[in-house]
Amino acid sequence: MTNFDEERFIQLTRDGDYDAFNRIVAEYQDAVFAVVLRTVRNRAAAEDITQDAFISAFRKIASYRGGVFRAWLFRIAKNASLDYLRKMSRRPETSIDEDIVYFSETVRDDSADPLADALNAELARLIEDCLGGLSDDHRLAMVMVDVEGYQYDETADSIGVSIGTIKSRINRARARMRDCVQQQPELLPASMRL
Amino acid sequence: MIRKFLNRLFGRTDPVTYAINAYIEGNASADEMKLVEQMMRDDPALEKDLATQQALLGVLGRIGGIEAHRSFAITPEMVAAAESSRSVVSKLAELFAPQRKLALAPMVVTGFAALTVALLTIGDITGVVEQSGIDDDSFSISAIAAVSAAAPEVGGGGIAEPEIADETAASAAQPAAAARAPDSGVTAEDSGAIDEGQDAGAAPTLAAAPPQDLESADATLEFGDDDEVAKRGELIPEDSEESAVAAQLQEAIEPGPETESITSSGIGSDIGEGAGAGAADGATAGAGDGIELPLWQLQIVLAAIALAAIGAWAGLRRVRGE
Numbered sequence: 001m002t003n004f005d006e007e008r009f010i011q012l013t014r015d016g017d018y019d020a021f022n023r024i025v026a027e028y029q030d031a032v033f034a035v036v037l038r039t040v041r042n043r044a045a046a047e048d049i050t051q052d053a054f055i056s057a058f059r060k061i062a063s064y065r066g067g068v069f070r071a072w073l074f075r076i077a078k079n080a081s082l083d084y085l086r087k088m089s090r091r092p093e094t095s096i097d098e099d100i101v102y103f104s105e106t107v108r109d110d111s112a113d114p115l116a117d118a119l120n121a122e123l124a125r126l127i128e129d130c131l132g133g134l135s136d137d138h139r140l141a142m143v144m145v146d147v148e149g150y151q152y153d154e155t156a157d158s159i160g161v162s163i164g165t166i167k168s169r170i171n172r173a174r175a176r177m178r179d180c181v182q183q184q185p186e187l188l189p190a191s192m193r194l
Numbered sequence: 195m196i197r198k199f200l201n202r203l204f205g206r207t208d209p210v211t212y213a214i215n216a217y218i219e220g221n222a223s224a225d226e227m228k229l230v231e232q233m234m235r236d237d238p239a240l241e242k243d244l245a246t247q248q249a250l251l252g253v254l255g256r257i258g259g260i261e262a263h264r265s266f267a268i269t270p271e272m273v274a275a276a277e278s279s280r281s282v283v284s285k286l287a288e289l290f291a292p293q294r295k296l297a298l299a300p301m302v303v304t305g306f307a308a309l310t311v312a313l314l315t316i317g318d319i320t321g322v323v324e325q326s327g328i329d330d331d332s333f334s335i336s337a338i339a340a341v342s343a344a345a346p347e348v349g350g351g352g353i354a355e356p357e358i359a360d361e362t363a364a365s366a367a368q369p370a371a372a373a374r375a376p377d378s379g380v381t382a383e384d385s386g387a388i389d390e391g392q393d394a395g396a397a398p399t400l401a402a403a404p405p406q407d408l409e410s411a412d413a414t415l416e417f418g419d420d421d422e423v424a425k426r427g428e429l430i431p432e433d434s435e436e437s438a439v440a441a442q443l444q445e446a447i448e449p450g451p452e453t454e455s456i457t458s459s460g461i462g463s464d465i466g467e468g469a470g471a472g473a474a475d476g477a478t479a480g481a482g483d484g485i486e487l488p489l490w491q492l493q494i495v496l497a498a499i500a501l502a503a504i505g506a507w508a509g510l511r512r513v514r515g516e
Contacts, residue, residue: 022267034260047264054266055276127253146254171211174218174247181250188249 006069013061021058028070029054031148032077038143039081041132049084053077067157074158078140085136123187130180138173141166146174218247287510300507307500311493318489326486 004027012020032053037046053076064072131139137159144155145166152170156163181188213229216222222230234241290296317323 018268018270025267026265029262029266030259033262033266037260047262047266050262051266051268051272052276055268055272058268058273059276123253124257127257142254146251147257148259149255167215168208168211171215174250177250178243178246182246 010061010064010069013058018058021054021061024069025054028073031070032073035074035140035143035148036077036081038131038147039078039136039140040084041128045084049080050077053080056080068154071154071157074144075160078159081140082136126181126184126187127177130177133180134173134176138169138176141169142173142177145170214244218244218251220248290507290510300503300510304500304503304507307496307503311496311500314487314489314493314496317484322484323487323489324484325489 004023006024006027009020009023013024029050033046033050036049036053037043040046040049053073057073057076060076131142134142140159141155144150144158145152150158152163152166156166159166210229210233213222213226216226217230230244234244290299314323318325
């Protein structure tokens, strides 16, 4: 991060410098890929979408007019992700559940208790299922704010809506997630049981 | 409900939503805390509900980051392949993709065009708007024909205007003259009666005629050389009845800006012009004094725009594979 001069790399990219742009790619590819993967829930598709998003960003770099560059990248990736989900939803013969990416081993717990680990894995799977049950807009907002930890303003900028809309989506998404996870109370920590 | 709709429209969130979000995230301000505590007092179940959401947020925050197991670095070949694989249509399709702001453009264009066609049709039926454009030619033909048909009878001896009163114009004038006849109670052959009939029919028409009509009438009156004008002067009706008619007509055309330049020699022609204008008025103003527009042309163009927008929308959906 210390050697990453974003402004300079953007300027060099405008001049057609691939190496400079690939420095940007290296800086943001994990973040972009994570959001795309958690939005489309299909690893192969997420890789294609992420790759296309970076190619598209390189080609459209002239249209970047300042602001948070990462949010601009997310916006391109978000559009591609929603395009993919829309196409999938209109093809009932293709089920995205066939290649679901679970959050297995991702609910971090420092305890060395195997039972706790197993419960965490189950909980991760439950959360993944519940996230998958949200609408695309709500899921994207929740992934960016609650999972990836981005601020409301950057999320709003990335998705292309107002902060108020993001807060509203987050509020509804949390309420639906709460209802969803309550259906399997045995997996929940005591603090989450009503 | 309305408040929520307006908030949604203007991108604002209900203060309660802000407060609850902030409370769950643990960064509520004093006012927000006060609001949430008040809500929890009103609804005791809310406290447990919000605690659950806080715990859920904690679990979501513990979800580990995802790492890409490959590099997404790009190469010139990748960009070139992407450039070549993307046709103009697919670029357009992407531009109008549902999540983009232009997505509603085809629908808006279609709606606007359809609404305008509907309004034009309603306006046509109610007489607010009228067809114009191509009728101008027929207007002038009938007017000229009426001049040629009416002028000889007014003048008693008739003014020969072979350059205007050709056979076509004369035949066109007959229906116009006949159309006026029932009102005036005269026949085309009855010159004496026509004087009165034309007077009755023409004067209001001239009074109602816009200035440009009078200007064009002037233009037709000023043709010919001085000798011809002088010759016409001899054709002025001399009996008092006809003079009275002429005076009334002169009075009727007073509002026009250039009517003072009309000589008595032109009055006979003027009467004919009035008759012609009256006939034309019957054709155009019969439906009412609406705004003149090229109605059917507009309707066809707008309908074509609406159909094109619908077609484009469907085509772009197909290109996007939806």
